[in-house]
Amino acid sequence: MFMTSKEKRHCQPCNQETSHVVVLVRKESAFAGDEKQSTKEFIAGLIKGWAVGPFLAEMDDFERHLICECCGQKTVED
Numbered sequence: 001m002f003m004t005s006k007e008k009r010h011c012q013p014c015n016q017e018t019s020h021v022v023v024l025v026r027k028e029s030a031f032a033g034d035e036k037q038s039t040k041e042f043i044a045g046l047i048k049g050w051a052v053g054p055f056l057a058e059m060d061d062f063e064r065h066l067i068c069e070c071c072g073q074k075t076v077e078d
C-alpha cells in the first residue's frame with residue numbers, strides 16, 4: 001500500500017527548491033524478521049497506538065520517499 005502527494009523541497013543536486021513526489025512506502029521490517037521481532041513490533045505498535053493515537057501509530061510504519069521531479073533524486077525519510 002502506498003500514497004502519493006507533492007511537496008516543495010530543497011534538492012541537493014538541483015541546488016534549489018523543486019517539486020517532489022512523496023510516496024509513502026510501508027516499511028519492510030513490519031513484516032520481515034522472526035516471530036519474536038514481529039510480536040515485539042506488534043506490542044510496540046499497540047503501545048504507540050495508546051500513546052499517540054491510531055493514526056500516528058499507523059504513519060510510523062511508513063517511510064517517506066521523496067523523488068525530485070527535475071532530476072529524479074530520491075530521498076528516504078523515516
Ligand SMILES: [Zn+2]
Binds near residue numbers: 012068
Ligand atoms: Zn533535483
